[in-house]
Amino acid sequence: MPLTDYLGLLDVGGNFIQVGVPDGGNLPPISVFTLIKTSVNIGGSLIGSPEEIEEMLQLALDKKIKPWIETRPMEEANQAIVDLEAGLPRYRYVLVNGKHL
Numbered sequence: 001m002p003l004t005d006y007l008g009l010l011d012v013g014g015n016f017i018q019v020g021v022p023d024g025g026n027l028p029p030i031s032v033f034t035l036i037k038t039s040v041n042i043g044g045s046l047i048g049s050p051e052e053i054e055e056m057l058q059l060a061l062d063k064k065i066k067p068w069i070e071t072r073p074m075e076e077a078n079q080a081i082v083d084l085e086a087g088l089p090r091y092r093y094v095l096v097n098g099k100h101l
Contacts, residue, residue: 003028010040018044019056023068069094 007016007030018027027042035042048056059065068091072080080093 003030004034007034007038007040007042010038013039013041015041015043017048018042019048019052020046068092071096073098 003016010016034040047053060067070089070091071094074095074097077095080095083089084093
């Protein structure tokens with residue numbers, strides 16, 4: 001859904017908080033008129049409160065939202081660090097025990 005549509009769901013004077021970094025690192029463009037007519041506020045946070053985190057995890061579970069991750073076997077941990085430093089991962093790396101691959 002476009003960001004403008006999300007902002008349209010808020011009450012007048014509501015808050016839209018971007019938690020984490022969106023894919024590509026930038027928010028999509030929005031019209032300044034959207035902000036003016038609804039008086040919404042846009043903010044950002046790398047992490048929320050424990051209650052907000054629990055609420056977001058429950059929403060992800062209810063809506064079957066899957067994270068954007070790359071799994072790597074635990075045996076490749078050293079190479080994963082090298083790849084991270086080289087900027088190779090597209091998403092987050094998750095190291096997993098071989099029997100859970």
